[in-house]
Amino acid sequence: MATLSNAEIARTLKEIRTLMEFAGEPFFKFMAYERAAETLENAAPASQLIASGELQGLPGIGKTIAGRIAELLESGTIAYRDELAAKYPTTLIDVLGVQGIGMKTAQSLFKEQGIASLADLERAVDAGALDGVARLGKKSIENIKRGILAFKGRGTRTPLGRALPLALEIVAYLEAGGKARELTVAGSVRRAEVTVGDIDIICTSTEPGDVIARFVKWDRAEAVLAEGVTKASIWLAGGLQIDLRVLPADVFGNLLQHFTGSREHNIQLREFAVRKGLRVSENGILDVATGTNTTCRTETDVYAALGLPFIPPEMRLGVGELEAAIAGTLPVPVSLADLKGDFHMHCTWSDGTDSLEAMIAAAAARGYAYHSISDHSWGRGKSMGLDPAELRSQAARAREIGERHGIVTLCSSEVDIRTDGTLDFDDATLRELDIVVASVHNAMNISRDAMTARLIRACENPYVTIIGHPTGRNVQSFPGYEFDYDAVFAAAARTGTALEIDGQPGRLDLPSALARRAREFGVTFALDSDAHSAAHLANVAYSVGQARRAWITPAEVLNARSLEGVRAFVAAKRSAIAR
DNA sequence: GCCGTTTTCGGCCCGACTGTTTTCAGTCG
Numbered sequence: 001m002a003t004l005s006n007a008e009i010a011r012t013l014k015e016i017r018t019l020m021e022f023a024g025e026p027f028f029k030f031m032a033y034e035r036a037a038e039t040l041e042n043a044a045p046a047s048q049l050i051a052s053g054e055l056q057g058l059p060g061i062g063k064t065i066a067g068r069i070a071e072l073l074e075s076g077t078i079a080y081r082d083e084l085a086a087k088y089p090t091t092l093i094d095v096l097g098v099q100g101i102g103m104k105t106a107q108s109l110f111k112e113q114g115i116a117s118l119a120d121l122e123r124a125v126d127a128g129a130l131d132g133v134a135r136l137g138k139k140s141i142e143n144i145k146r147g148i149l150a151f152k153g154r155g156t157r158t159p160l161g162r163a164l165p166l167a168l169e170i171v172a173y174l175e176a177g178g179k180a181r182e183l184t185v186a187g188s189v190r191r192a193e194v195t196v197g198d199i200d201i202i203c204t205s206t207e208p209g210d211v212i213a214r215f216v217k218w219d220r221a222e223a224v225l226a227e228g229v230t231k232a233s234i235w236l237a238g239g240l241q242i243d244l245r246v247l248p249a250d251v252f253g254n255l256l257q258h259f260t261g262s263r264e265h266n267i268q269l270r271e272f273a274v275r276k277g278l279r280v281s282e283n284g285i286l287d288v289a290t291g292t293n294t295t296c297r298t299e300t301d302v303y304a305a306l307g308l309p310f311i312p313p314e315m316r317l318g319v320g321e322l323e324a325a326i327a328g329t330l331p332v333p334v335s336l337a338d339l340k341g342d343f344h345m346h347c348t349w350s351d352g353t354d355s356l357e358a359m360i361a362a363a364a365a366r367g368y369a370y371h372s373i374s375d376h377s378w379g380r381g382k383s384m385g386l387d388p389a390e391l392r393s394q395a396a397r398a399r400e401i402g403e404r405h406g407i408v409t410l411c412s413s414e415v416d417i418r419t420d421g422t423l424d425f426d427d428a429t430l431r432e433l434d435i436v437v438a439s440v441h442n443a444m445n446i447s448r449d450a451m452t453a454r455l456i457r458a459c460e461n462p463y464v465t466i467i468g469h470p471t472g473r474n475v476q477s478f479p480g481y482e483f484d485y486d487a488v489f490a491a492a493a494r495t496g497t498a499l500e501i502d503g504q505p506g507r508l509d510l511p512s513a514l515a516r517r518a519r520e521f522g523v524t525f526a527l528d529s530d531a532h533s534a535a536h537l538a539n540v541a542y543s544v545g546q547a548r549r550a551w552i553t554p555a556e557v558l559n560a561r562s563l564e565g566v567r568a569f570v571a572a573k574r575s576a577i578a579r
Numbered sequence: 580g581c582c583g584t585t586t587t588c589g590g591c592c593c594g595a596c597t598g599t600t601t602t603c604a605g606t607c608g
Contacts, residue, residue, distance in 0.1 A: 028591060032580035062581050102606045137599060187608095200608090228596080243608090258593090263608080270592035275584095281593050 003047060003448070005479050006040045006513070009069055012081060013037035016068075018093050019084040021103055022110075035060035035318075038264045040069075042317045042549075044517035047073055048486055059268075059318060091117035099147035100140065108133065122148055153239040157195035159475050160542065161505020163240070164189055167199045170218065170242060177214040179207045182252055186259040187243075190313045192545030194475055194508055198241040200259050208246035215244045251284060253296035258282035260299075264318030265311075272322060273306055280306070314548035321551075333548040334527070338560040341370040342540055343412065343435050343466060344500065344528035349394055350375035351384050353533045356394065357401050362534035364405040370563045372412035372435045373398050379416040379424035380441060386413065388429045395432070408563055410434035414468055419443045419450075421457025423464070427579070430463035435570065437500070437528075439468030444481040451483040459488070459497040462577035465570055466526045466558070467492065469502040469509040476506065485514055489521040496573040498526040498558045501550075503543030504536075515550035524569070526558045 014037045020030035039060045040046060046069055049055040056066035072078050088110075095118060096106050109115040112133070115124055124130055125148070130141050167185045174180045180203040184190075187200030205211045212232045216224045221234035225241065233243045247255045258266065258281070270280045279286040284293040285305050296302045300310045308325045312333055315321045324330040346352035347359045354362070356373065363371040375394065376385040386394060395411035402409025412435040416424040423430065423438060430436055438458045446454070458464055470488070473480030492499050499518055502509045507530065510518065515525065527547055529540040547557070554560040558569060 026580090029580050031591085035581085060581065064580060100606075104605060135599065135604070139598060143597090198608095226596090231596085259608080261608085263592095267592055274592075279593080283594080 003482055004073060006043060006046055007479075009046055009072060010037040010040045012072060012078065013040070013065070013069075015090060015093065016078070016081050016084065018096060019081070019088050019090070022088050022092060022107060023084060032060065032062075033065065035264060035267075036065045038262070039319060042319045042513050044513060045485060048517075052486075059264075059320065089116045094118040094151070095121055098144060098151050100143035101147065105136070118148065118151065150235070150239050157197055158240050159195050159505060160189065160192060160508070160545075161475075163196045163199055164542075166236070166240070166242075167201065169220075170199070170201060170215075173218060174201070174203065174211060174214060174244075177211065179210040179214070180205050180246070181249070184256060186256060187261060190260050191262060191316060192314045192542070192549055194511070194546075198243060200243050200245075202245045202247060202252075202256060202259055204249040204252050205246050211246050212244065250297060251282070251295045253298040253300070253302045254284050255282045257296075257299045257302045260313050260316065262316055262318055265316035265321070268318050268322050269306070272326070276306070278306065312548055314545055315551065317549065331551050331553045334544060334552050334554045334557050334560060335548070336541055336544050338554040338557065339368070339527060339540065339544070340562065341368045341372075341559045341566070342366075342529050342531075342537065343372045343410075343526050343559060344374050344414065344437055344468060344502070345371065345531040345537065346375050346414075347373060349373075349386060349390070350380075351532060356398060358534050359531070359537075360398065360401045360407065360409055361405050362537050363409075364402075364407040366537060368407060370408035370410055370566070372410035374412040374414040374435070374437045377413050377415040377424035379418070385416075385424075388425060391425075391429065392432065412437060414439055415464075416441050417454060417458045419446060419454065421454040423458070423461060427463065430461075433463070434567075435465045436463050437466045437468045437526075438464045440472055440481065444472055446481075448482040448484065451481050452487050455483055455488045456491040459491040459495045460577065462574045462579060464497055465573070466498045466500050466528075468500045468528075469504075469507050469530070470499050471509050471511065471514065473509050473511065474506055475508055480509070480511075485517060486521070489518040489523055492518070492524075493522040496524070496569065496576065498524045498569070500526045500528055501543045501546050501552075502528055502530045503539040503541070503546075504530045505539065505542055508542060508546050510546070510550075512546045512549035515546065515552060519550060519552060519556065523556075524558050525552055525556055528559070 013033045017030045017033035039058050043058055050070055056063060068078050095101060113124055115121050125145055130136055167189050171183045174183055183203040186202050188196040189199055208230055215232050216227050220236055222237045223235045225233035225235055231245050233241055235241055273280045277288050279288055284295040286293045294305050303310050311321055311325055345359055347354060347356045378385040378387045391413055398409045411433050413433060414437045417438050417440050471480030499510055501515055527543040529537050531537045
């Protein structure tokens with residue numbers, strides 16, 4: 001069976017969706033593919049779900065689409081997709097990706113001028129062939145020209161690690177203007193999506209014009225895309241778009257909820273409301289029978305008006321959170337304030353850029369009760385990793401420095417998991433450590449079976465506390481090495497080994513959909529920064545964001561426990577697996 | 580194509596803005 005990631009499958013489903021619409025299929029028929037794709041993006045791996053018979057029955061995935069996904073995994077393609085693609089080239093999807101060109105325009109350009117790709121479109125625009133096309137005036141053609149430039153410059157989606165700091169920067173900039181109230185990041189950034197298409201900022205103001213004027217003058221804005229009375233959009237270098245909306249205070253809750261999404265969550269929420277005779281929009285909640293419109297100043301009020309508890313933004317993915325909220329079983333996810341420590345950080349003894357003392361001082365300054373320094377083991381190369389003697393010497397110094405800074409500094413190491421699943425240090429050395437983070441750093445392209453066995457063997461080592469960045473993925477460039485997720489999650493739960501959610505913005509590993517799957521096995525998680533400098537200790541917030549997307553509660557987080565609780569977790573595993 | 584504390588058939592979230600138009604289609608979120 002071909003191993004396609006959910007993201008790849010979702011891409012194919014969306015391709016089908018677009019081509020179906022292009023072909024003139026009924027609205028709700030092609031929309032079903034879009035909803036199924038969105039569900040899949042936040043679900044456990046499809047191959048695993050098929051094996052366990054759980055795929056059909058996921059929100060928006062019925063018999064037909066489940067069958068098509070299975071067909072794709074088995075044969076590498078979907079006959080229905082190929083049929084569509086034979087009539088309508090998939091390059092039309094690029095044309096539709098140009099801002100300003102929607103389905104109707106693309107259809108008429110294809111039918112009348114044979115425009116089937118971005119290159120076709122560019123040629124037609126340059127040749128003036130679009131002049132005179134119905135409903136395409138001068139301004140529309142200008143928009144299309146800009147849209148083509150943006151499409152080419154846009155490239156990939158922006159990682160959260162770049163988008164969130166930018167969002168906070170513009171919020172601070174607008175704040176300094178003094179005219180904006182309730183400035184909030186909304187949209188996919190607020191939901192902590194790993195990558196985002198744009199940045200949404202909303203606020204209220206009694207002088208919206210002043211806020212908009214300040215926004216479009218931001219010195220980092222490359223171009224102003226739109227500037228209206230309550231809404232403006234700018235582009236940054238590289239094509240990232242930032243939208244600002246200035247809203248009346250009395251509907252702030254409705255609007256924040258609306259603009260936070262996800263779209264799938266909002267659709268489900270509105271369908272739920274319709275069944276209660278209520279119509280939800282960004283303008284309020286309309287009681288259809290009485291005609292009364294209820295406006296809300298806060299999101300909590302919005303959900304309460306529908307008889308629901310507040311649903312945290314990171315959980316609004318349309319993957320069962322509404323059903324759980326209705327049933328009263330929605331867990332309260334872990335938050336940054338729950339964390340009492342951080343197990344994964346490096347200093348200049350290995351590949352960190354700040355000194356041992358600087359890292360300890362910074363951890364203490366964050367208010368942690370404990371933390372561990374986990375520099376690399378020597379297998380990573382003598383220049384980078386520590387040998388057992390260096391590790392002992394570091395441990396002694398770290399404990400002493402920690403005491404001076406009023407924090408318990410645990411002795412740890414990020415130990416390489418070798419190809420066969422054994423570790424880079426022998427048992428005698430590992431036994432001296434308080435915490436052991438075991439990670440895969442090399443030989444990532446071994447077979448799926450070999451990688452599964454390698455990770456399970458690491459879990460079965462009594463001294464391994466945490467598996468670091470369990471999939472090895474890179475948010476932008478590498479989907480992660482292949483292994484049987486369920487088998488490893490089961491092993492982690494069985495052996496009392498925590499799985500890390502690594503907070504480095506380039507990693508965010510475990511991915512949240514997998515973490516949610518792991519949760520079903522009863523796994524304990526470690527939310528770590530994997531900081532390589534003192535400033536990067538703050539990256540643990542990214543880890544928390546992903547954990548919240550996975551519905552992880554404080555009780556399931558090792559570093560939300562007291563120091564005694566952590567020591568008990570370590571001791572329990574060591575005594576259960578004696579050797 | 581999916582789905583069900585009114586339904587296995589008949590529904591399916593909601594609105595704003597823009598540009599091209601004399602009342603609205605198309606696009607976007």
